[in-house]
Amino acid sequence: MNKRTQQNVMIKGTKDGLTLHLDDSCSFFELLKELETKLSANYQFQENDSLIAVKVHTGNRYLSADQKEKIKELIRKKKKLVVDDIHSNVVTLDEARQWKEENEITTVAKMVRSGQIIKVPGDLLLIGDVNPGGTVTAGGNIYVMGVLKGIAHAGFSGNEGAIIAASVMKPAHLRISDIVNRTPDGYTEDGHGMECAYIDENHQLVIGKLQVLKTHRPNLNRLEGRL
Known part of the structure; x- marks a missing residue:
């Protein structure tokens, strides 16, 4: 994995849980691949650990309903992570x-x-x-x-x-x-x-x-x- 790819996903811990900042210029495939790698490498939980809320920021990337679900599924694989919100700077014409x-x-x-x-x-x-x-x-x-x-x-x-x-x-x-x-x-x-x-x-x-x-x-x- 090259240096550029490693910067596609940034994970920050806050008092309310975790915040994931996802790069909006790489391909969606690259994004999912790195997100899975970083979550697997950095977060191992025990059965009695508390649930952790996760907020996802996608910048200027618009996500379809199917893409949002894929991100949620990937995060939910880590049993103690719960997606609280997925936020994008982009809205559809109907939403606007x-x-x-x-x-x-x-x-x-x-x-x-x-x-x-x-x-x-x-x-x-x-x-x-x-x-x-x-x-x-x-x-x-x-x-x-x-x-x-x-x-x-x-x-x-x-x-x-x-x-x-x-x-x-x-x-x-x-x-x-x-x-x-x-x-x-x-x-x-x-x-x-x-x-x-x-x-x-x-x-x-x-x-x-x-x-x-x-x-x-x-x-x-x-x-x-x-x-």
Whole structure:
């Protein structure tokens, strides 16, 4: 095995397990061959050894589902190694489109009446009211520039960091990800100032003043200049 081949695979130990950095310029065959050689030479385990999590970084190499499975199978041959994640800098066109949709803000100017439903893959900015019986759903955050009296479901794809904000918060039903609460704990409507709903550190859906987001959701500042 020449010097160049020996650099196709770099293995680093971390406090969380092992990280494998795989070269993205060699052939996939060479990569698998060296990975198997290095794992066999450096890692011998006893039956009572603890499991070790393995993160795989493939750089600018795109891996097909079949190639990912071959890497996983090779690592799993070492009984105590468990693949935690395979990360690549490359995404497919479909994945890029999905990411774009999930990070876009859809602006709608209308009143959502009873029986009507608005659903978007990313964030929703609604300029209008949501009447009782009306529903707004978003894969990301929901911002209602009006009165929210109906149903709002943010983060429907599992995003527990999503929030629901409204100029006037009088919801019939709120949901963020899979957390549902018709009358959120600690909520006392006072009718003054914009309010927001979010999942707190206790995994409870709560409502507070918009200012609390500076502490609980600081990353929302990324929206500056986009609204």
